[in-house]
Amino acid sequence: MPKFQFNCRDRQGQVITGQEDAASSEDLLTRLQARNLIVVSISQEGAIEARQGSSGIKPSSRRKRYRIVxxxxxxxxxxxxxxxxxxxxxxxxxxxxxxxxxxxxxxxxxxxxxxxxxxxxxxxxxxxxxxxxxxxxxxxxxxxxxxxxxxxxxxxxxxxxxxRNAEFKKKLISALSYPAILFIVGLSAMLFMTIKIIPTFGELFKSFNVELPVLTKVLMDISTVIRKYGIFLFGGAAALFYMFRKFVATKEGRRMVERLQFKLPIFGELFRALVVERFSSELSTLIESGVPILYSLEIAEQSVGNLVVADIIHDVKESVRDGRPLSLPLEKSGFFEPMVVQMVTIGEEVGELSPMLKKVNAYYQSYVENFLTRLTAMFEPIMLIFMGFVIGIMVIGMFLPIFQIAKLG
The missing domain is CATH 1.20.81.30 (Type II secretion system (T2SS), domain F)
Structure with missing residues (x-):
């Protein structure tokens, strides 16, 4: 019977190595697992284990990219x-x-x-x-x-x-991509008309020596300012953006911005829902996997991605450490909706906290998806009307002098 070397860990994490006779590596694996050992590796004594061929799968000869997605x-x-x-x-x-x-x-x-x-x-x-x-x-x-x-x-x-998270993010990106593309195309069209079309018409009007309408003058003045000082305007905007980024990079600055996010009209509830969705998803997964509630809250505090909510979770954790039920500090924080508090309360009472948190997560995922669907449906016509109005004003402003010239002719 062949002899095998094995490398295992017990439930306390201690490394256990040794040799044992077995009919096959699979037979030894079954025996070791029956002893409640976590098997790291098994190799037959005297055999040279070639890493490249040990799995029977050839390594990829060419990696497609460097970064991790x-x-x-x-x-x-x-x-x-x-x-x-x-x-x-x-x-x-x-x-x-x-x-x-x-x-x-x-x-x-x-x-x-x-x-x-x-x-x-x-x-x-x-x-x-x-x-x-x-x-x-x-x-x-x-x-x-x-x-x-x-x-x-x-x-x-x-x-x-x-x-589940990857699918949720994909839906978010899909819902936001069309409005973003619409906005970029509209902005590009307006900039092109301002920088290229309006100056061309302006040179044409000057050659006729006619009094230009007020609307045309305003459009030509805007075009002149953008063409002459556009680089400074862009530089100023970039500088302000850089200063804002530096401010948000500080803890106090980030807290201030994140606090304002939750107070925004319309979008404030969306930001709140996104944070609660992430918190409930992580906490339910951790608790279901046997991680103690205090440790689960500590991990959620570090990974929730929002300092304001991280402070709230920290207070919740300390309250639970003092022996209070989870639902009590959640309600006291004022951040979580009564529905969330009630679901957590029921989960604690019946010993089904993780399933209840999963239901909370499913609710907020559905809420965010529906919110973005409604927002996209509302944003699309508003954006089209706005772009049509602005471009229409530009076209009218350029054709008014042509009508005047035609009358004079």
């Missing part, structure tokens, strides 16, 4: 969950996945994960070395999965969370 992380998580669920060891799973990665940067990251795990680090510790790729949410969920022995299940939940 969100789709890479979604695919990586789903593939890793599937492979681990099928009983493949972590190292071999990473090796298989790395050969199919389209991003050079992500390929290097996965190679580094393998290297660190071979040196004895756990998967979550190896991921923590790449904070720009794997967020706190990733690291803590993987740690929870390793500790409970349910890594494949938790990665599957994480993949579902990432896929």
């Amino acid at each position: 969100s789709g890479d992380l979604v695919l990586f998580c789903r593939q890793l969950a599937t492979l681990l669920g099928a009983g493949v060891t972590i190292l071999r799973s990473l090796d298989i996945i790395s050969k199919q990665i389209a991003s050079t940067k992500f390929y290097n990251v996965i190679q580094d994960l393998e290297k660190n795990m071979e040196q004895g680090l756990s998967l979550h510790d190896a991921m923590a070395k790449h904070p720009k790729v794997f967020s706190e949410l990733w690291v803590n969920l993987v740690e929870s999965g390793e500790a409970s022995g349910n890594l494949a299940i938790i990665l599957d939940r994480l993949a579902t969370y990432l896929e």
Whole structure:
């Protein structure tokens, strides 16, 4: 019977290595998993394990791009969950996945994960070395999965969370892209008429020595100012934008801007809904994966992406630490709608907090999608009317002198 070397971790994260006789690597894998061990790698003694060929998949000879996109992380998580669920060891799973990665940067990251795990680090510790790729949410969920022995299940939940978020972002971009394109096209048309068409007509009118209508004079003056001082106007706008960015880069500046976002007419509720959607999505995923409520709130505080709401979550966390139910500080904050508070209250009472938070998340996703659909439907005719009005004024202003010249003729 062949002898195999194995590298495992127990539920406390301690590295366990050894040798054991088994009919096959799959047989040994089953036996080790039955002992509640997390199998990192198994190799037959005396066999030279070639990394390039260990998975039976040829590595990609040419990476398509360098940067990492969100789709890479979604695919990586789903593939890793599937492979681990099928009983493949972590190292071999990473090796298989790395050969199919389209991003050079992500390929290097996965190679580094393998290297660190071979040196004895756990998967979550190896991921923590790449904070720009794997967020706190990733690291803590993987740690929870390793500790409970349910890594494949938790990665599957994480993949579902990432896929849901990616689909939601895609819908947001799709809803906002048409109004943005419409605005850019309209602005470009107006600038072209102001810089090119109006000056051409102006030179023509001067040759006839006629008194120009007030509207035509105003349009020509605007055209002159833009052509002569456009570079300064653009530079001033760029300088103001740069100063604004520097201001928002400070914590106080960012807090002020984010506080104003929630007070904006019409859009304030949209910003609030987006933040609550993200908060409920992350918190439900963390709690469902077995992460303690206080630790879940701490992760949500760091990753919610809004300092004002992060301060609120911090206060909520401290209140829960003092023994109060989650619903109480949520209600006291005044930020969350009564519906959210009631859903959380019911979830706590029946011991179904994660499913209730998922329902909150589904509600706010639907709310945001419907809001953007209505906004797009309203914005499109308003934008068309506005552009038609402005361009119409320009056309009228250019043709009024022509009518005067025709009358004089």
